[in-house]
Amino acid sequence: MTAAVRSTQQVFNLPDLGEGLTEAEIVAWRVAVGDVVEVDQPVVEVETAKAVVDVPCPYAGRVVALHGSPGELRPVGQPLITVAPLDDGADDAGRAGAGGADDPGGEPAGHAVYREEERAGSGNVLVGYGTGHGPAGRRRRRVGAARAGTGRRAAADDTAASTAALPEGHPTGTGAPVPTGAPAVVGDASAYRSRLDGELDAPLVISPLVRRLARERGIDLSAIRGSGPGGMIRRADLDARTGGPAGDGRGAGLAAVPDLRPAATAAATDAGADAGADEIVIPLRGVRKTIADKLSRSRREIPEVTIWVDVDATGLLATRAAINAAQPDRPVSLLALLARICVAGLRRYPQLNARVDGERGEIVQSGRIHLGIAAQTERGLLVPVLADVQRMDTGALSAALAETTAQARAGTLPPARLTGGTFTLNNYGVFGVDGSTPIINHPEAALLGIGRIVDKPWVVDGALAVRKVAEISLTFDHRVCDGGVAGGFLRFVADCVESPAVLIANV
Structure with a gap:
């Protein structure tokens, strides 16, 4: 040339x-x-x-x-x-x-x-x-x-x-x-x-994860007919071939339990078990490294405290059902209602909508609420941010939440949408757990979490009844406020969940 x-x-x-x-x-x-x-x-x-x-x-x-x-x-x-x-x-x-x-x-x-x-x-x-x-x-x-x-x-x-x-x-x-x-x-x-170059009958594999698992398990992909659309080979096809999670004798009762592990972690664990490896080495880089660095810094710098309370969410669920029945073309999610409650609570307790500037020795309270939503994705935990949620009505907030979490899981959010939060909402109930003591998303000062909502016995007007009960928790930076402020915020949130009229009265 x-x-x-x-x-x-x-x-x-x-x-x-x-x-x-x-x-x-x-x-x-x-x-x-x-x-x-x-x-x-x-x-x-x-x-x-x-x-x-x-x-x-x-x-x-x-x-x-x-x-x-x-x-x-x-x-x-x-x-x-x-x-x-x-x-x-x-x-x-x-x-x-x-x-x-x-x-x-x-x-x-x-x-x-x-x-x-x-x-x-x-x-x-x-x-x-x-x-x-x-x-x-x-x-x-x-x-x-x-x-x-x-x-x-x-x-x-x-x-x-x-x-x-x-x-x-x-x-x-x-x-x-x-x-x-x-x-x-x-x-x-x-x-x-x-x-x-002409290999028209090559196996249809669109996932690098499936290719890697096939190599580690010694599986010939050309011998497998995929169960996915157009014959696409999925991880489940490999599991069925090697007697993995779908057929490893763990018991019929567990077959319907979803695998809630991140895909990368599950793949590494399963591959290591099948290959009989003593160790699995996963490079700590990219999104995973950023998460690790941020959480480590948060734990080093922030003296965090977690408080929690059980709440009767029956009234909140009924309110959501009434809203969606009245406007079926613009349904709202439960997470959107919780986000709306957080906004009202942060207006009443602005000390929690803050960050600590260690270099200057200052506590900086924000007049705007940029709400982070913890979302578990295949590439790790991400916290996309919805800016200026104090300006949104409940319908707009619900639509923004749905769009943002979908983009986060698809990996299409630009980096600017993953920074700048002032407060985080974490719905760990989707993992089937009741409570958590999460790490604060540095440099924010607080994080509200909600566990699963389940039927439990509850005393109502002196009588025992079955109600929809959940545990909500608040993890906060003890440098920005004392227990009175944090407890007041959490109690306000709990009151709004149990009696949505309290929220309406404070909007």
Whole structure:
């Protein structure tokens, strides 16, 4: 390749991700060497210390090099992908002639060169970081089309195969058109190249977790017919093959109990048990490292205290049912009602809507309420933040909660949405537990948690009755207030849960 041809290539470096982030881990390449990419087409999925995002390339052309492999950390400013313009005939001809059909770095002889006008870079940096794109799907799409005899990629067939293999309900799996040139998402470049070269009957595996478990358990994926949409192989298929959680003799009574462990932890534990390993090493980086650092700092710096009380939530559940019956088109969640109660409580007890500035020796109370919602995701515990919830009505708050938690679990929240909270609400009842003593989300000063709501005997007007009972707890920084303030806040919350009229009277 001549120096002139090489000079026309454009190298896209890992962009500045903001929020003090200096590196990212490559999760999966969405393209392979030889693919044609368009401006702003996502080319790689990376995990930062804040979130998982798609990185779009600002250049159009043919991919000539991928820098880095899945699992590798790349510093900001280092090359990610090299792209050559499509109208560079010398480049294509040179690579076709020198590499030949057997050269993986070049195009097969006789390859028909795609021609399209190269568009200028748009300046967009990251999907989910302010570009015009909607949230990217988190599932990976299979490409089943092979290269034709001349080596030309069947783009239309790729698009159809990608859409057909998607689960029902996926944004592009329900008949919605796939844009021309949309990337086929793959777990790694070599698997993608292999399928394009004619392995049409390759097993459909869209999860890197399933691939890893198959390798560790010595399972031949090509011998498995997946139970997922389009024959997609799931983790449950591997478990059934090896007599794992679905058939390991643990008892029929436990079969219906959901596995509430994070996917990464469950995979590591199960894989280690099957392989008979003495130790499992899980790298502490990315989102997991950020969580560990933040919780460790909170425990070191904050003298936290937890108080709790049992509440009769029967009235709150009845209130929610009445609201949803009156406006079925705008239902509200129980978490939204609890968030509304928190807002009212923080207005009455602003000492808890605060943080401690240790360097200045100051307690800073915020006049705005930025509510964090603890959400368990496959990549760890995240606390997305809803800003200025004191300005929202209950319906708007419920909609914002649903949208935000869904984005957090899908991994599409930008880093800015994971910082800046002033108070956190944690619904640990979804894990089937009654109580907890959680660690405060540093640098906040307090966290309210609620356990599961279950039928319990309760004394009502001197008579025993069965009521919907839950335990609520408040963990607070003893530096910002004493027990009187914290107890007053928790008692106010409990009164609102038991008698929602108290909330209405204080709105």
